[in-house]
Amino acid sequence: MRPFDVPTRDEVTEQNQQIFDDLKSKLDFVPNIYATYAHSDNALARYLTFANGKTSLNNKEKEVVNLAVSQVNGCTYCQAAHTAIGKMNGFSEDQTIELRKGEASFNEKFDALAGFAKSVAENRGRISDDVLQNFFDAGYSKENLVDVIVTIGDKTTTNLLHNVTEIPIDFPEAPELKETVS
Structure with missing residues (x-):
């Protein structure tokens, strides 16, 4: 404890x-x-x-990033909080699960954003040219890229705080992700 x-x-x-x-x-x-x-x-x-600073990302896009990054960082508090907030912003439960995996089969632009955020978080910014090109091909700009990275930093700060302190989660728990075998 x-x-x-x-x-x-x-x-x-x-x-x-x-x-x-x-x-x-x-x-x-x-x-x-x-x-x-x-x-x-x-x-x-x-x-x-x-x-709460200004950003070029809309609320749904911020939740795409928050869900993917919180999953990469293993933060159960933020997974729960952003599943709830994602639903308030119009995502279904199944969509929040996909976003936590870094995917969005339901929306091509969100799919590129989720994959980009996941890759940046997992690889500490050392992403492949394909991930970067996919992000830009989906219609995102250099401004969006900077704002996504700032959002990743914001979310990672809270992820780390919870992972260290393990304070109680006061949101409905997010469903566990089922492991997939490739």
């Missing part, structure tokens, strides 16, 4: 208390992963500024 608790509002700094209040007003609760950032006086505000 890891020695990490999820801090309550009363256990965090005044700045973090204000952020908790804002999150609760917008989301109706403070997700455990955000509360965990509040072990630091500055990390929660810093992370939320980073995660």
